[in-house]
Amino acid sequence: MYTKETSFSRRMKQAEQHAASLLQQILIFVLIFLVIFMMVQIQNLHGTAHVVNYAGLVRGATQREVKLEITGTADDMQIEYLDKILSGLKYEDGNYNLVSLKDPAYQQCLDNQIKYWELLKEEIYTVREKGYENTNVVSMSETYFEYADETVTAAEQYSEKIAARIRLTEIISALDILLLIFLIVQQQIQHIKAVRENHILSKKAYLDVHTGLPNKSRCEDLLNSSGFITEPLCFVMFDLNNLKEVNDTLGHAAGDSMIANFAHILRKVVPEKDFVGRYGGDEFIAILYDTTSGQADELLEKLHATIKQYHSSNMPDAISYAYGYSYSMNYKDCTLRNLLDKADHEMYLNKQAQKKKR
Template identity: 55%
Template sequence: MKVIEGIGVNGEMELNKEKKNIIGITQSGLILVLVVLIVFMMVQINRLQGTARVINYAGLVRGATQREVKLEITGNQNEELVQYLDDILSGLKYQDGHYDLVKLHDKEYQDKLQVQSDYWEKLKVEIEAVRSRGYENTDIVNMSETYFKMADETVSAAENYSEKIARKIRTIEILSALDMLCLVILVIMQTLMAMKMAVQNKLLEQRAYTDSHTGLPNKSACEKILNNKEIIDEPTACIMFDLNNLKTVNDTMGHSSGDQLIMNFARLLRSVIPEEDFVGRYGGDEFMAVIYHTSKAEVEDILKYLRREKDRLNGNENPMSIDYACGWALSEDYKECTMQILLDKADSYMYDNKQLCKQHTL
């Protein structure tokens, strides 16, 4: 069951990694799309810039031409106004002149502007006729009305172009907002997945250092403490325990009873030894405890309390009585003592105690 559970966790982690990769690829794609949208928006904004000025000057042409015609009809020739209109139309068509006009890249507008420009040339010819023959002998009034309509259509085309660009920009803004929303959602998903993976990794790490039978730290956790090569500064004690009667229980009552005996002893140790101190299963029927910031008297008190609790449990008609050998060592008794040295001393004393227990049994 434990193996299947481990496989399930690993499988889920692999699935999470695959999801993470998919999210990463999707995120990269959305970022690329966002960059393209921003570039496209900048292009559209650049096209939109100056459009209002074009619309304004196209409207000026419409009104100024009517004024020029009225002046010519009343005999007030104004060559400067004609030149002004020429300059504006040239600026609208070719993006030149002194009015900082831009060329709108719109076919409808350009077609309308071309028709208007061509008709303006005809209208100028008619203006010359007015000057030489009088307006009564020309078609200047009708041509002026026709030109006004043409100019009005050019302005409308410029306004339509401006509105199309504005719609494109609004559409890009909406798409960009949706893209960024998706990116935010992906970031949130990545964060949640990272948190979930962190929890799973922590659980796996706990399992890697936890004895599945007793729930105590396992041999790997014990060795992690022992691998610390630093000299112990604070007074610390290491206690080694060995169950004396595990083999007997296994042989006479079965391994399930032996497992229960190990479990009972683990619970006894954890209930007696202070919570802030370390208790681990060193392997098989061996357990170790590390008591921090302690003294000889405190360790002896803990061991006395442990014996009393052991006797109490054994006195309740327990068919699997707990019997153990132990040995302990205190860091203050040794110079430049490390955890491994302390364990070796405690293990040696435990072995001596175990031999003594066997002699008493014989």
């Protein structure tokens, strides 16, 4: 059941990570599209602003042209100039870099203005022949001004539409970026959690659950990773006596209790800087760093006294052990594995000596 639940949980996490990654990719593509769309709209806005300026210029320049014609000052170059601007506004031709706005309302207003401009031009030519008193050029000029004003207004409204699109695109882009940041932060948090969980699992993989000490795998890694020892170091091997007898007579719970209690006492007596691990079922090792043989003897005496004190209140769960140790300074070019073998041999001799005394 645990395996199935764990497998299901793992699949759910993987599915969530895949969904988050897919969503992140979609948001990135959406953001790219929005940026491109915004750039196009900004370019259109610039072109629209140019159109608004020239449409307003036509409005004012036409009024000036009519005033000149009324005063008897003909200006064909001004008429040609106005023709070119209107043509540029309609067809994007000429030398003014004008664009034709893709807006039906604006195009309709511009068409009306161009048609009426043709009528106004005919009236201007009539003024030149008959004088302005015999024409409707003034009233037509006012009407044309209204047409031109409608064109400018339509261009401004179209410009406002583009600006509104840009603002909306900016808002959507900001939301997209915020969501992307949220996903990235969430993924980072999950990554940190995963690293921590892996670290905890890694520590558990090297932890003896029953005693809380490093297990045999951790001990072996330490033994295998060590090179020649150049510092004063003492390697101690411990073996609990009569564990099988305790298991057979008092039960495995009593045997487990004896193992756990000895591990607790050993870890308490041995300084924190030094290594203590469970090497096997009833075997323990201690590596005493920067320690002399005399200091090792003192520590073993302290362990013996602590065990004796423990026995005074726990006779039914008495702890008996054999030990042996080896000192690095007594050997040349030795490794932890060499010291383990020598300490194990000494421990065997100590165990045999204890049996003879019984």
